Amino acid sequence: MIDKLEFFIALANEKHFGRAAEECGISQPTLSAAIRQLEDQLGVMLVQRGSRFQGLTPEGQRVLEWARRIVGDARTMREEMRAARKGLSGHIKIAVIPTALAMLPRITTPFQERHPDVTFSIVSRNSLQVLSMLENLEIDAGITYLENEPLGRVTSVPLYAEQYNLITAAGSPLSDRDSVTWKEVGSLRLCLLTADMQNRRIINHHLAEAGVTAHPTLESNSMIVLFSHVRTGRWASIMPRNVAKSFGFPAEIRMIPITEPQAHHLVGLVATHREPFTPLVSALLHEARVLAEEPEF
Structure with missing residues (x-):
């Protein structure tokens, strides 16, 4: 059956x-x-x-x-x-929100070093799709936001808190500032993630709190697309600090903290709650907990 x-x-x-x-x-x-x-x-x-x-x-x-x-x-x-016969082996499927893709090697690399017979498939999805794929057994785990929208019955491991920065080219408006406010950012020519992304809903919320509305002139579900347009000098974007740092920005790109308020939103690994977990998911949760305990993370 x-x-x-x-x-x-x-x-x-x-x-x-x-x-x-x-x-x-x-x-x-x-x-x-x-x-x-x-x-x-x-x-x-x-x-x-x-x-x-x-x-x-x-x-x-x-x-x-x-x-x-x-x-x-x-x-x-x-x-x-x-696993009892051969040791840990097999294939892990993970769905990840776009803003967390850059940190994923910090889990997959040490995991694969410990368990060389395990392979990975990784796809980029929005937060609702991550949870739907978990429920439908299409993936083994996901990385998504933990606080803002209902997660359902999952086991979660908090990994880090997103902190938001204005990403803009040197010489463009506000590029000489040490920090900027959400209200100031709302006046810029922005490129942002699409409206189906929770990151975009978070950004819209903080802009609305500051009394402004986001009117991006370019939207994409890819952080790489956003960064490539920032590099032209014609657009600015709002990105989590960890994503911005992963691009290794050249000198002509500025990363400026956004304050008033200085927003933080928790991101973590999620897996369908079940006892016992599969050996692969159990090992992945362990790797996430090890990473979360690193001071610099």
């Missing part, structure tokens, strides 16, 4: 029989037959059918909750037995 539950989870995630079958590496008729067999075994309809996928039935929604729990436990069991 485990394989059928995995197919059912894939269908719930993809909301399309063809894409779910492709995700599972099987044909669409095989997927459809497996879902019908699962319905026969459980004695309920799980999927509202028509000419295309129309959603889950109420019973299907409840079975989905059980399926995630059962499949998660089965994966944990398999990983534990593999």
Whole structure:
């Protein structure tokens, strides 16, 4: 039944029989037959059918909750037995908010040195997508904000607090200042992350507190795109200090703390709360805790 539950989870995630079958590496008729067999075994309809996928039935929604729990436990069991035979090995999938991507090597590098048979896949997603992917068993862990929006039932390890800076070219407005206020920053020609990013919602909030509204002339979901436009001298941006430092700014780029207020927002590693954790997730949580205890971090 485990394989059928995995197919059912894939269908719930993809909301399309063809894409779910492709995700599972099987044909669409095989997927459809497996879902019908699962319905026969459980004695309920799980999927509202028509000419295309129309959603889950109420019973299907409840079975989905059980399926995630059962499949998660089965994966944990398999990983534990593999670790008992071969030591820690396997593949870890992590989704990360854009502003935290630059710090990720501080976790993955020492982890891989300790466990050379473990590989990683890392994708950039917004905070809501990180939590959704965790719930749907699409990733093993995420790095996201911990304080501003509901996290659900997760285990979290606080890593650092974002501190915000004006990033601008030398010779541009405010570039000669040692610090600037949120109100002053609001008057500049800005490039910022897109509105679906929690970082952008945080920035909008602090600008609104200062009595100004952000009207960026360029938006992107990539920090690299923002930095490349700052380097032209025609845009300024607002970036967390750790991100700005990771770019290794040349002399013509200024990084100026934003005060009044000096805002801090906590970022950390999150994993679906379960006991026991898979050996891979347990080791990753341990690595995050080690990093969080470093004084300079």
